[in-house]
Amino acid sequence: MLYTFLDFAGTFAFAISGLRMAAHKEFDWFGAFVVGLVTAVGGGTIRDLCLGMTPFWMTNIDYFIITLSAFVFVLVARKVLLKPAVVTFFIFDTIGLGFFLVVGYQKTIDAGYSHAMAIVMGTITGAAGGVIRDVLLAQIPLIFRQQIYAMACVFGGVLYSICLRCGIPLTITQIIAASGVIAVRLIAERYKIGLPRFKGFEVGDNDPQRTIKKKK
Template sequence: MPTFVQILDFIGTFAFAISGIRLASAKRFDWFGAYVVGLVTAIGGGTIRDVLLDVTPGWMTNPIYLICTGLALIWVILFGKYLIHLHNTFFIFDSIGLALFTVVGVGKSVALGYPFWVAIIMGSITGAAGGVIRDVFINEIPLIFRKEIYAMACVFGGVVYWGCHLLAMDTVLTQIISGSSVFVTRILAVKYQICLPILKGEEEPDI
């Protein structure tokens, strides 16, 4: 039987793959191109995390990630017309993937014995890095470099995870609370247009 973290990982893979494939369809990619975009969105952050943690990336030992992405592609093909009319579809699936992957990244780092400051960084990479690769593939400015609260939601979720751990809360409850904090932070930030201050530099003088 899969563990709770594995279930979160699979759901996050499916959600992130749909978000990537949905954007690829808006750019008129073919099926293969859309699958590739969905796949890198789903496994990109986890791959970078695993390489940094010196472990074999999950998709190299378990084909479920490739299968989940394939199912996401079929889902978009079959229900694409309905998804197009749901303007918030990409945002919701992306937020779900962001929350779930952050929890998976933090949990895996803690399980491997890394300190929490490393776990928080690894959780943020797991959640946000796949979206960066996706945006590069579809020729968009990565979302984490815009004003929206994105990667900072992952950091906040990691801090919440740490706080729950210090309170000796149940692991599953800790994961639920941490993931929910990422999701709610992302939703509220967009709904109320909460963003980080923009760093303003001096304009270069004309020569």
């Protein structure tokens, strides 16, 4: 019950995130729906394909229905939406992130892969949907230049791994890991903490894969 609620709340919040960005780029209804859907299920799809499994949404139409609900919600509510609702989305989005990390981690472990790979797959589950969303919007993925987002997943995954090795029961481990993700995300948001910008050396004349000068 709780599991299902968290799954649906996270999916709903992720879909909202995709729908809102699509609206900014003047997408039509179909385009907005696709971007919302892909934001919600994209991370889990990459995970399942890498694990050699059938993408989870292919045997369960619920994720389409949730995205459709988010679609209708945004259409109907946009005139009357108040600040508290925006805060609620942020909370949902953050809870969804924590939940997706746990789902991705556990599914990878169950498939027989290492804990290190479970951290990777948990992070992909949480963060890759937003990357695909931004690729479809033809913009550089936000999570590559923005506040802590994917790193919160990595942190939660490390917590998960430590708890399991310490023999902590699975349910408690999962609560700790998800809480870790949520805590890091909230703290980073509150205090505007971000990762440092990555600076490379200058590209010389012999750059192996050099950038074409753009003609203006």
